[in-house]
Amino acid sequence: MMTTTTPVKAEARNLSFFYNGGNHALKGVNMPLYENKITALIGPSGCGKSTFLRCFNRMHDLYPGNKYEGQIVMHPDNTNILEKSVDPIEVRMRISMVFQKPNPFPKSIYENVAYGLRVRGENNKRMLDDKVEEALKGAALWNEVKDRQQDLAFNLSGGQQQRLCIARALATDPEIMLFDEPTSALDPIATANIEELMSELKNKLTILVVTHNMQQAARVSDYTAYMYLGELMEYGDTDTIFTRPTRKETEDYITGKFG
Amino acid sequence: MNPQPQANTLKNLDEVRAMIKRHKLNDYIFSIIGLLCLMVGLLTLLTLFIDLILSGYPKLLSASFYTDFPSRRADSAGLLSALVGSSLVMLVTFFSAVPMGVMAAIYLEEYAPKNWFSDLIEINVSNLAAVPSIIYGLLALGLFVYILDFGQSILTAGLTLGLLILPVVIVATREAIRSIPIAIREAAYAVGATKWQVVYDHVIKYSFGGILTGVIIGMARAIGETAPIITIGALTFIAFLPPSPITTAAPFLNFEWLSSGFTVLPIQMFSWLSRPSEAFHVNAAAAGVVIILVTLLMNGFAIRMRYKMRKNIKW
Structure with a gap:
């Protein structure tokens, strides 16, 4: 059962989301994210798990006509990050994101990692050097690239590029990191590296990950949420969800009868 | 080994x-x-092209053709004032069309709200590119020559051609901006960049090759334009050069050339062509070859730049 002693880092309260055009993609989702834990979102395509994830850094604000209802409250400051008065940029400075496909900038490895800091106006060379090194170490990429930080990021392999994107997201010391199917474009070895990395990262921050891969959810996450058609069907600690799900739909999805 | 059974x-x-x-x-x-x-x-x-070269080659090969002013005698007439005039007009065209076009395109792509009004603007920018160039000439005659009183000058010609290629620059810039994948923009926004930071650090930098290509192709079109330049009243016989833009005394820059009279390559060619004397037709052919070569060079440069810029960008 859920441990009640784990502090909550953020929680969605009755969160609904409407895409431009009226598609009701999330329907009253209530869900906590526990601090220093990995929460996995699973469910069939189109169930709203990526939509839910992208609410956390207000990515939907980039496109006109999208509408949130409800709240996402961050602790300990109790800020509702969906509030109109909260600037999405402020939210993105606290919550960073790693995307489905590696998307490094066509710049050097160094500049990719440093970008989040440059955006904040940090131009001190020594400070940047230190932070870049720290982030690359945090993303388990330092040993592979330390002698070629000025090389173009595109020259790295797919798995290395994704770790570079993690380093970029890590360099700004976020409180929460969002992963949107981070390994779906990677081979099994690169996938294993990323999963291992996520398990290490949770010591420093809180992680929310969307995955299509059931085994991955079972391997890396502490909590799992099963979503279907925009609703949160079941949420609990990963062991329980995978061994004794309370709902039939969850069990059908996990065992592959459906989805 | 048993013989394998064969499909029947x-x-x-x-x-x-x-x-x-x-x-x-x-x-x-x-x-x-x-x-x-x-x-x-x-x-x-x-x-x-070959016919032009064959008719114009005696002139093409003589160095004095490029260093002489026009003359009443065909054999001592040269292209100098047209070459200098075309270059200076292009300079004005570049500095008027490029900043305006690029900024307009960035606004349309990144900042403008998407509604019926921006759709209307979008359609009409493309329409502008199809307006016959002589219409631009008439507009310029009314606006730049009569209302703003810039005279029949290099400034007027440069601004006219700038207007003419503005839609080309806007369309090319928008295309270049659109070719940047959404994933790259989202990556920048996701680390907390503002719109301007995304535009300045990413959009402009990654679309630079495409913008440059569009600009050069637009300029290559402008350099051969005759109709609007005639409309605003370019001279056909000019035996002097505009004041030099660079001077030896401070502040080293001089803008008097902007208001100087001028001629350009296609007009020089046209003027020689309309002479009855056969000898001038050789000059006209040679001038034609020069215009085509300049255009080809510019387009070649555009292709080369695009290739170089794209080399480090893979998506």
Whole structure:
């Protein structure tokens, strides 16, 4: 059962989301994210798990006509990050994101990692050097690239590029990191590296990950949420969800009868 | 080893082969027609170009053709004032069309709200690119020459051609901006960049090659434009150069050249062509070759730049 002693880092309260055009993609989702834990979102395509994830850094604000209802409250400051008065940029400075496909900038490895800091106006060379090194170490990429930080990021392999994107997201010391199917474009070895990395990262921050891969959810996450058609069907600690799900739909999805 | 049993279902292979043959014939016929169409266009142009070279080569090869002013005598007439005039006009065109066009395109792509009004603007920018150039000439005559009183000057000509290629620059810039994947923008926004930071650090930098290509192709079009330049009243016989833009005394820059009278390459060519004397037609042919070469060089440079810029960007 859920441990009640784990502090909550953020929680969605009755969160609904409407895409431009009226598609009701999330329907009253209530869900906590526990601090220093990995929460996995699973469910069939189109169930709203990526939509839910992208609410956390207000990515939907980039496109006109999208509408949130409800709240996402961050602790300990109790800020509702969906509030109109909260600037999405402020939210993105606290919550960073790693995307489905590696998307490094066509710049050097160094500049990719440093970008989040440059955006904040940090131009001190020594400070940047230190932070870049720290982030690359945090993303388990330092040993592979330390002698070629000025090389173009595109020259790295797919798995290395994704770790570079993690380093970029890590360099700004976020409180929460969002992963949107981070390994779906990677081979099994690169996938294993990323999963291992996520398990290490949770010591420093809180992680929310969307995955299509059931085994991955079972391997890396502490909590799992099963979503279907925009609703949160079941949420609990990963062991329980995978061994004794309370709902039939969850069990059908996990065992592959459906989805 | 036991003999393997053999499959005993057989389609009518002859029929299949005949069908493939029929279908392949279509390939063959189309490739012949396509090649013919290509050749009609290419060979016509090539013939024209070679004919120009053959008619103009005595002049093309003489250095004095490029360093002499126009003259009443065909053999001592040169292109100098047209070359300098074209260069200075292009300079004004570049500095008026590029900043305006690039900024307008960035606004339309990144900042403008998407509604019926921006759709209207979008359609009309493309329409502007199709407006005949002489209309721009009339507009410029009314606006720049009469209302703003810039005179029949390099400034007027440069601004006119700038207006003419503005839609080309806008369209090319928008295309270049659109080719940047959404994933790259989202990556920048996700680390907390503002819109301007995304535009300045990413959009402009990654679309630079495409923008440059559009600008150069626009300029290559502008350099051969005759109609609007005639409309605003370019001179055809000019035996002096505009004041130099760079001076030896502080502040080292001089803008008097902007209000100077001028001629440009296509007008010089036109003026020689309209002379009855056969000797001037040689000059006209040579001037034609120079215009075509300049255009080709600019386009070649554009292709080269695009290739270089794209080399480090893979998406």
